[in-house]
Amino acid sequence: MAGIAVSTTINGDHVEYLCQPDEPLLDVLRDRLGLTGAKEGCGTGDCGACSIILDDRLVCSCLVLGAEAEGRRIETIEGMAHGDQLHPLQQKFLEHAALQCGICTPGFLIAAKDLLAKNPDPTEEEIRFGLAGNLCRCTGYDKIVRAVQDAVHVMKGA
């Protein structure tokens, strides 16, 4: 089957690739582009481990086709830190031990970043519902919520 040529922007860089018509964007990122930060936990949009931001919208990259990224702007976990400088959310996840196994962490960080972009000062309930599309099996979410709350505090002060 002939591949589809796609031209897109990932973490600010211009990227071109060929993909199959039925190939999820997650597979393109992971298998073709080597961006393995987004994880496949389910492949059906239920776990959020593959979360990315597509044109300012939080999506599960397993539910987007690689071909749909044509002309769009993609943000992945690999683009969240600026060089050595971690994003406040990344820093606070570390300080609060908001990860145990860490497989869900890239998805949570992307989802939290998207949440704070839309609501810079969320209540605990808004954080909990804002992150309800991401599954974590290790932490019970307590330290994740606290890390986001602390990051909000830091980002407001910045």
Place this chain on the structure above:
Amino acid sequence: MNFDPRFSGRKFTSVGTRPVRPDGVDKVTGRARYGADFNMAGQLVGRVLRSPHAHAIIRKIDTSKAEKLPGVKAVITAKDLPDLTDGDAGMYDILDNCMARTKALYDGHAVAAVAAVDARTARQALKLIEVDYEILPHVTDVDLAMEHRAPLINDAIFTEGLEEKPVKPSNVTKRSQFGHGDVHQGFGHADFIVERSFKTEQTHQGYIEPHACVANVSSDGTADLWVCTQGHFVYRQHCAQLLGMEASKLRVTSSEIGGGFGGKTHVWAEPVALALSRKAGRPVKLVMTRDEVFRASGPTSATSIDVKIGARKDGTITAAQATLRYSAGPYAGSWAEIGAMTAFACYKLDNVETVGYEVLVNRPKTAAYRAPSAPMAAFAVESAVDELAKQIGIDPVDFRIKNAAQEGTRSSYGPVYGPIGIGPTLEAAKNHPHMKAKLGKNQGRGMACGFWFNFGGQTCVDLNIGMDGSVSLAVGTVDVGGSRASLSLVAAEELGIDYSQLKAIVADTSSLGYNDMTDGSRGTFSSSMATISAARNAIKILRERAAQMWDIAVDDVVWEQGHAVAKGDKHGNLGKLSLKEIALQSGKTGGPIAGHSELVADGAGVSFATHICDIEVDPETGSTRVIRYTVVQDAGKAVHPTYVEGQYQGGAAQGIGWALNEEYIYGKDGRLQNAGFLDYRIPVCSDLPMIDTQILEIPNPNHPYGVRGVGETSIVPPLAAIANAVSNAAGVRMTHIPMSPPRILAAIEAERGE
């Protein structure tokens, strides 16, 4: 090796602090490499064909069409994994579970596998494999499987543990019994007796990372396996045995692991991936889909438990008895036995008897799930304990305190306890502000206790001191939730250096001696013991080198706060030498400095917890909401308290999911109906409140720092604590887990007589 593991009270500098974990930055930047994040040149994609039938004879498998599909490089069936288990029944079951040999025993049982150039070709190839099944009657329910007329899953199984060997085969593989005293006499002295039957449904560990591996079998007879596992040394043993390799020729590297909870202690896909790679002559990556994870890996047992407890008016339990039936999947296990051991472990009982029945069903092979078998037994026992307290008219916490096991108590499963934390966790719970908080309308409070054995096991650690004075620590227990941080703290403590001077890694199977897997809450307990031992061995060498540099007797050199210090008046002018200063000279004083340790970490201290929770029940719909949750647990010594809290919170959250929502739902056809995260719903962020924790530290006498395992006990009390809370809120005793809205509503309506 003269290592003394006994506890010695000391003041800690590093242990008990909360630094950032050494693998943290990679995990928040997406750079950490998990099972599916590794690739090799020329790698193929492996996929597994699975039985859609719960029970069927495999008459014939025709792979010829699949083999002809362009891009397919290997197709395997059970014939490609010949039986090399040499009469080892347990290994034979593992082999049969990896690839069905004569019968498919559950929906999802592997029957064939392919390796192809890409996923699309592999998927197509699976569709071209023709399997001729003869469908057999099946049974998926634990109670039905015990009936005489139930379909037999394995006609070579005759129940073990009976006084006489049975003449007929059965789905009951084993009967096991524990206890002491005379329960019949004990019940005769009781003023109150509660007798109840309980059921719990099957749940999955629910790790977010599916099983994944890359296998590379080389033509020179060696092989490499990259895999997410809780025990790469055990995987090596199992894979080598099943493939007829020498263990040393197979190097297994454990990737970062995206959750295991016991579910990654068993091989499933790895021998298949190795067999595919051997046949294709190329590396093969095999990653399970979520559907496969649910249908073929994991789950825990479904159970059916009868409990009878009697007590005197003064609140003294006079006798306790339980019959526990646990599903094992289609292969023999020890799940009911463990349940029977743990059931009454929290209590001091003169008369106690538990009987476990291990039952085969046409469901996936039961795997360990965090304190395996204990939560279900605790649910039944702690529910009955609550009900009995109510009948006597005594506060449920006071009732438990009165009957709690103590140091010197002979446990219900045999051993006599040393210093233990059940009493202190109960006292702490009793005094916790949560216990006094006001409840609202339709809200109920419940509490429950839990016990877990904790394990130690074979452990090996290398501690290498670099020429620059930095220290690398290589451990063999897979880090499932922050143990590299806790082990670094322990090494820093023992050496007297700063945490930042250390880097801990998990070494592969060719770089370190054998280690048991990370299970039984043993990771930090056993590897910290080996780390302390290795550090002390390194200190011995550091002292020798300092003595050499000073040209004095080694007995005159002591190690204090990261420095060699010359003791005695005659050496008063020598000052001290730091670890770094000694390391810088090591090339001239005898070469590299290292400390090693190989030991069996005996004496894992038993663990107890008490949980409190408040639940709101909507009487119109039966839906529930967790309002407040508190965990009190003994850690012995919390090495990194934040990660200890994390273990408490995570276990509680899994228990909440199990108690209220999660279950395997099988259709009449024996097929799993909810093999995905949409229909098998685990708790999400908006389902839970903050989970409060209180760490108690009752030192384990068998560990230098007093450490006990902390990973598992936290999932033991929740089912019961929540059941007690729901029962109090709804005004009706809940006996079937999960307490999903329809079950709660049905119970409320039955109580009202509707």
